[in-house]
Amino acid sequence: MQPLSPVLSEARRIVIKVGSSLVTNEGRGLDEQAVGQWCRQMAALVREGREIIMVSSGAIAEGMKRLGWARRPHAVHELQAAAAVGQMGLAQMYERQLVSHGLGSAQVLLTHADLADRERYLNARSTLLTLLGHGVLPVINENDTVVTHEIRFGDNDTLGALVANLVDADLLIILTDQKGLYTADPRHDPAAEFVHEAQAGDAGLERMAGGAGSGIGTGGMITKVLAAKRAAGSGASTVIAWGREPDALLRLARGERIGTLLVAPTRRHHARKQWMLDHLQLQGSVRIDAGAAAKLRDEGKSLLPIGMTAVQGQFARGDVIAILDEGGAELARGLANYSSAEARLLCRKPSAEIAATLGYAVEPEMVHRDNLALLD
Ligand SMILES: Nc1ncnc2c1ncn2[C@@H]1O[C@H](COP(=O)(O)OP(=O)(O)O)[C@@H](O)[C@H]1O
Numbered sequence: 001m002q003p004l005s006p007v008l009s010e011a012r013r014i015v016i017k018v019g020s021s022l023v024t025n026e027g028r029g030l031d032e033q034a035v036g037q038w039c040r041q042m043a044a045l046v047r048e049g050r051e052i053i054m055v056s057s058g059a060i061a062e063g064m065k066r067l068g069w070a071r072r073p074h075a076v077h078e079l080q081a082a083a084a085v086g087q088m089g090l091a092q093m094y095e096r097q098l099v100s101h102g103l104g105s106a107q108v109l110l111t112h113a114d115l116a117d118r119e120r121y122l123n124a125r126s127t128l129l130t131l132l133g134h135g136v137l138p139v140i141n142e143n144d145t146v147v148t149h150e151i152r153f154g155d156n157d158t159l160g161a162l163v164a165n166l167v168d169a170d171l172l173i174i175l176t177d178q179k180g181l182y183t184a185d186p187r188h189d190p191a192a193e194f195v196h197e198a199q200a201g202d203a204g205l206e207r208m209a210g211g212a213g214s215g216i217g218t219g220g221m222i223t224k225v226l227a228a229k230r231a232a233g234s235g236a237s238t239v240i241a242w243g244r245e246p247d248a249l250l251r252l253a254r255g256e257r258i259g260t261l262l263v264a265p266t267r268r269h270h271a272r273k274q275w276m277l278d279h280l281q282l283q284g285s286v287r288i289d290a291g292a293a294a295k296l297r298d299e300g301k302s303l304l305p306i307g308m309t310a311v312q313g314q315f316a317r318g319d320v321i322a323i324l325d326e327g328g329a330e331l332a333r334g335l336a337n338y339s340s341a342e343a344r345l346l347c348r349k350p351s352a353e354i355a356a357t358l359g360y361a362v363e364p365e366m367v368h369r370d371n372l373a374l375l376d
């Protein structure tokens with residue numbers, strides 16, 4: 001047996017994506033038994049302190065079955081109608097199964113526009129982190145009924161990767177109908193060899209995964225390989241594994257090497273920091289006092305409004321801003337929770353006064369420490 005992998009066993013925040021063919025038993029109808037198995041394992045992982053987010057496909061396949069359609073329609077409005085019908089069944093099934101294993105559940109439907117817009121991105125992130133903080137397991141799908149064709153994620157592999165980026169996950173697990181990635185599509189090439197491990201983003205992987213999908217799902221392996229590359233951008237590694245492998249999730253979380261592991265070349269904090277440092281054009285900055293600077297630098301704390309002494313420039317919630325020390329030297333960069341206009345009103349105010357000052361409070365921090373990169 002291969003040695004245990006710390007990339008797997010040390011992952012605290014995990015996004016788990018399951019594809020349509022698994023969830024709907026190859027299109028025959030929701031596979032509640034399989035979903036029950038994953039829910040049991042996810043509940044056990046949450047109890048041991050891991051944070052789990054699920055991305056589940058299957059709405060269109062289940063909707064087609066409920067509507068009695070044998071073939072996948074091409075018209076977008078028909079796909080959207082099927083998704084609306086099927087999503088009801090998906091959500092009910094997850095809720096039933098998660099509750100039976102003692103977990104609260106929440107449905108989150110996202111579109112591309114939600115993640116492209118800075119403010120909605122931060123809102124989605126806050127909501128998901130709040131749900132995790134309450135021990136509730138979010139079950140995400142694309143909001144198929146409102147998206148137009150051009151801006152669909154289409155496959156949920158991409159959505160899984162973007163969610164992993166959104167919440168700074170350590171690991172993305174993609175469960176599918178194959179044991180993992182092969183050097184060619186095993187449905188068509190009996191000589192295809194299994195790939196145990198590779199580096200996420202390796203161009204050779206994209207050539208191996210060129211073939212189409214199962215016919216039930218939309219992506220095939222190529223979207224999984226590209227999802228791994230995307231997830232690696234924020235430092236998350238990806239595992240592609242067979243969803244019917246007994247106790248796959250528990251075994252992976254113990255570090256067992258099942259499936260294909262696509263390792264992110266850079267670790268999480270480094271990748272995020274690099275992303276912020278790569279922002280050449282900052283919209284503005286906040287100046288902070290010596291006490292706040294020490295909290296950020298020495299204790300790894302968030303920046304609270306009380307430590308801010310001045311605000312320069314024009315920026316919106318979600319923009320990357322510079323954080324300057326008393327002398328004006330750049331100390332850190334981070335994502336602003338409040339716009340420059342709001343921040344000006346919040347300077348030197350305790351967080352308890354944010355709501356009274358602005359009429360609302362989004363977060364107690366000006367920049368949360370998870371969204372903050374200290375300069376060396
Ligand atoms: N190199 C490859 N290795 C494994 N599977 C491949 C490869 N290339 C194409 N595939 C196909 O991708 C399918 C999985 O993708 P898909 O049907 O979209 O699943 P899901 O619904 O889980 O997202 C497999 O059944 C397989 O036929």
Ligand SMILES: N[C@@H](CCC(=O)OP(=O)(O)O)C(=O)O
Binds near residue numbers: 056060141
């Ligand atoms: N949002 C869609 C997912 C589309 C899809 O087929 O995804 P996948 O099976 O993950 O390739 C649904 O729920 O049907």
